[in-house]
Amino acid sequence: MAGCDIVPSVAWAWTPTEGSAWQPTSDGENLCPRSSAARRHGPLGARAQQGDHSARVGILTPGGARANPLFAAFQQEMNRFGYVEGRNLVLEFRSAADDPKRLPELAAELVRLPVDVILVEGTGAARAAKEATSSIPIVMGVAAEPLGAGLVSNLARPGGNVTGFTSLTPELGTKRLGLLKEAIPDITRVGVLWNPSNPGNAQQLASIKEAAAKIGVNLETAEAERRDAIVVALDQLRERGASALIVLGDSVYFNEHKLIVLLITAKRLPAIYPERVYADAGGMIVYGPDIINNFRRAADYVDRILKGTKPGDLPVQQPIKFELIINATLAKAIGVTIPAAFLLRADEVIE
Secondary structure, three states, X not given: OXXXXXXXXXXXXXXXXXXXXXXXXXXXXXXXXOOHHHHHHHXXXXXXXXXXXXXXXXXXXXXXXXXXXXXXXXXXXXXHOOOXXXXXXXXXXXXXXXXXXXXXXXXXXHHHOOOOEEEEEOHHHHHHHHHHOOOOOEEEEEOEXXXXXXXXXXXXXXXXXXXXXXXXXXXXXXXXXXXXXXXXXXXXXXXXXXXXXXXXXXXXXXXXXXXXXXXXXXXXXXXXXXXXHHHHHHHHHHHOOOOEEEEOOOHHHHHOHHHHHHHHHHOOOOEEEOOHHHHHOOOOEEEEEOHHHHXXXXXXXXXXXXXXXXXXXXXXXXXXXXEEEEEHHHHHHOOOOOOHHHHHHOOEEEO
């Protein structure tokens, strides 16, 4: 274009200015107005002009393995949108290995690479990513209470560079306590496993305490932020006389769901869990949203952002469907008789 130049050594990043989409920043300065075609194509189109046709997506998790079902679902959906790893997709996976203190350094590492979008699992990862960058889009595959955690200012139009999906509300904890009481009417002491570093857990625990006082149930709580602490916490709940357990939704717990179910089953304790993976691992009762589907839906957001949509224009979506799954076989094995009326309410009964 006559009279226009682009200074070399340009790094592409989204800057939240009126009418802009993925403007070049860093060492260079764009001396030409962006064309409408460039705005439509986002970072992928921008880098394609520089000879790089691959989308670069960072994945940040507090402890998940690359092969876990959340990221497998995300990658499968990205394939459906035409992004294939090794051909036109680069996935930069970073796990804190159950040490949440590492999340900020890992987020900063993804920003330095850089990547086009960061997909995060959990509120801690979302916070770390947001603190590391205000320009690279961040998509929450799952996060607890994004408003309360300060990740977004509005769910309908979050603004800034963070959007995605949430699965946890304070009311879920109360609902799970009520379901546990329906399944086992004579329980009087319930244990709660929760992660104090998860703000959504703190809110749910507060609502559970309030509800427990109203129905005459005594609560025992135990904290666990890492794998080794989970073992100790469950031992503590058993020693304090808990006759049933509630496991709150948390990214660390999700990644350790098989261990949690194994330990609780070995203690012959009935429990209610937050996600389907616990039922697949043999857990007795599950009530909660489909988190894996959140990560499938996150792929749609990532695709739209790569093509030029601003993350702040994509609403943060809350769960719309919840499943009640009951493992009647396990209940019988540990000596729990579940009322027939409660079984009839289940979306799925494992027998």
